[in-house]
Amino acid sequence: MDLNKLLKPRKMAVVGASEKPSTMGGDLLHNIKLWGRMEDVYMVNPKYDTIFGEKCYHSISDIPEDIDTVVICTSKKAVPGLLREAASKGCKGAVVYASGYGETRDEEGKRAQAELTALCHELDMALMGPNCGGFNNYIDRVCSFAFIIEDRNFRGNIGFVSQSGQLCQSLMENTTRFSYMMSVGNCSTVYVEDYMDFLVDDPDTKVVAVYVEGIKDPSKFISTLQKAARKRKPVVILKVGASEKASALASSHTGSMAGADKAFDAIAKKFGVIRVKDLEELHAISTVLSTLPELPAKPTFSAMAFSGGEGVVCADSAFYNGINFPDFESETRDALQAMLPYYATANNPLDMTFTMSYDSDVFAKALRTVMDDPNIGMCLLCFTILQKNIAPDVITMIEGIEKVARQGKAKPMAFVPLMENTRERALAERLAAVGVPILPPTHYAFSTLRHLADFIQYNADEKDLDLPVATKGQTVGAGTPVALTERVSKEKLGKYGMVRCVSL
Amino acid sequence: MDLNKLLKPRKMAVVGASEKPSTMGGDLLHNIKLWGRMEDVYMVNPKYDTIFGEKCYHSISDIPEDIDTVVICTSKKAVPGLLREAASKGCKGAVVYASGYGETRDEEGKRAQAELTALCHELDMALMGPNCGGFNNYIDRVCSFAFIIEDRNFRGNIGFVSQSGQLCQSLMENTTRFSYMMSVGNCSTVYVEDYMDFLVDDPDTKVVAVYVEGIKDPSKFISTLQKAARKRKPVVILKVGASEKASALASSHTGSMAGADKAFDAIAKKFGVIRVKDLEELHAISTVLSTLPELPAKPTFSAMAFSGGEGVVCADSAFYNGINFPDFESETRDALQAMLPYYATANNPLDMTFTMSYDSDVFAKALRTVMDDPNIGMCLLCFTILQKNIAPDVITMIEGIEKVARQGKAKPMAFVPLMENTRERALAERLAAVGVPILPPTHYAFSTLRHLADFIQYNADEKDLDLPVATKGQTVGAGTPVALTERVSKEKLGKYGMVRCVSL
Known part of the structure; x- marks a missing residue:
């Protein structure tokens, strides 16, 4: 199945469109009108002739041209008929919000999902869902996400695929910027790994971020990871199921089998x-990879703190995570010492004292001195941006950072606060504009x-990226849902925790 | 030394008082006028006859009555003379902001600190600092903190002692509520452990929270911890120096010797x-201990989630931290199952589905059902409070919680979000009012x-709380700064990681 018609449709139909808030059809239209390509959306509802003063069609068949994608805001019962009707208009993509399918614990739901899947294969229809929240494509302004979220600029380069709509909403309330944001639900027909593959190929996506409860097509999953590794496109995965409790819950959430956690690690x-x-960790590393203009050449860090206390806490936190602050070269130390008061010491981490914070040129000079040290790969600014009082220092620092960025040849930089620090969104955006994330x-x-x-430090060229994925008596990859089982993965895990072969 | 005159003064003098913003004396007066007992403050400055229309004295000696505490906003040079002058007015407490003492790397600074300490002992003067930010006593409305912070209700029951002023400011920008907030700097005369001892005794303080770079009087420290353990008053300590880098930085920050980390752990x-x-962890556990009306009877937890995804992520995070979600009793399961749609399962963690979120009575009934399960010690609500769209659910849930709290016999509850969640301060305060913290x-x-x-699970009665603190040739506790050294602590650590004796 080609996901382009689903995710990058030229024309889209919304079935169950309405003016009513707090309905799927109403909230979706609210979102589309806010930022989507409303001119390429056909509204369908047998009850209305117009919606918000624009033409509403009574059926999909009434739409005067072919459509690529249909968004179905109705309940489960109407779905099969609507999919057939859409197929007759050339439609190859569908978004189905309705629940009551494979996530239920009864046979009826599971049968309904099997029938839905069979129908999609018959129609060659790439279906997102069921039991999903839809997707937003911020590159082409395609909106099919049915929950109301705040109005801000979301366009960026993180492609996010999630089996939870609530996790999508949580990221959207933060500062995350997306190329695509997809709440994919049960993945009856198109799997998480299929969306990942699309995003690895997509030139507008710099970081692929994923919340997944279960992999259904290991072969596709592995080939996608191979491709990403060769392209050096980062793939960030929150894959739950480390605990039995989480595995059980995932099963009743999206009907997923969480599979073997250790095999996944390998x-x-x-x-x-x-x-x-x-999710906080997913947000943080995705934002860093998305924001930095280039990655550090080596994993060694400098830290500059305005407050000794903040520097000390950061030094210990770094230590707990194996993050290394090498000593500065003697030239760096001498240059910094000349800028510091007599009583301060040019260590890494560096307690800058007040002398480096009152003038952006002085701060820029100190930052550039630290940055040019050959031992340093990335520069951290350990500082909690407070709203009151310290604001002049923050502005001085940001101006200094902007000066260094404008000079060119800047090494990667990031802010490390001691407490949550994105309330000052204007400052976060100003820093992001020069490639500096706030962690x-x-x-x-x-x-x-x-x-x-x-x-x-990962180098795909040094790795054997082959991983045969065998099955018992059948080839995986043709849409048969399977999970990496603990028993098999333990048998097949090679020494050093490397997976050599995964049977299923 | 008695800290009562320092921390609970009847009358206080501010030397270097001024109307000028961005000076220590000016910003301090701004803070005092905002919420302090201005009527008990004498302003002193030889340059002014009045400040903000009120009388300014030209010297401490001119003040018409005795004072308990003097806050010195001048530079280092004037300090000794001012302390002698204050002593002649019966003053037994002092706050000294000036820096250039033991935190410097030169002999002059260290000598100045030794002289200051000797003078304080001569005058029997409890001195906070030098190189400090001052303190706020929110119980008696005594303000000596010189940095501008936002205007909110800070009064609570957490006593915080910190060798970093910036860490104080960071907590103050969050939701922390204090009995006392103290930025104590170098601790030349009064040590962190002395302030801790005051807070352990203080009836207005429920939680003692500490940021410390070095313990100087192990004997006092141990006796304070013994007292706290016997009273079951929680002591939360962020003690840095796990890493060499942090230890070195602490030394140049407040002149502290970080000491042996493993001995501290034991x-x-x-x-x-x-x-x-x-700091985030200090804030979180202090807030929980401060907010919960009573502690859980046992360390077993229930989790209720509105979103399956949030429940799954929480289940794994709990697993990583050894937090246990026991299965519900069969009566609980049956009662919950009757409230859930046919396809959902009454697990712990519980995916509530939409059926439990539309009505606060229904939610309250579900929460009470979970709470009454004998296997459960504390109830977690795994939910990220979003600002848009989900607000009705949040209000429903909060109303349900309020109903359960009003019924009485409620077990402890807390909110667990997936992303930072205190932006909605009004909701956080509404929940705190019924004893429910947001983590x-x-x-x-x-x-x-x-x-x-x-x-x-800690039970002081089961522990031998004796810990002889011996020294080589001298008794510690008379103001001799010492640190627990790694060598000695390793020698003296008993089996099972228990400290039996610490020599110095």
């Missing part, structure tokens, strides 16, 4: 996948930098 | 001290609950 290591433990508080900051360090 | 374990790794995102949430579980 696969992540082999292909340089960044496996994160929660979450210290534990998350340094676990994120650990992921970054591991990613830049 | 002492924390012996006395039930909650040792945290960073930071999952890693911090579950490491905080781990600390809580450990704290409630």
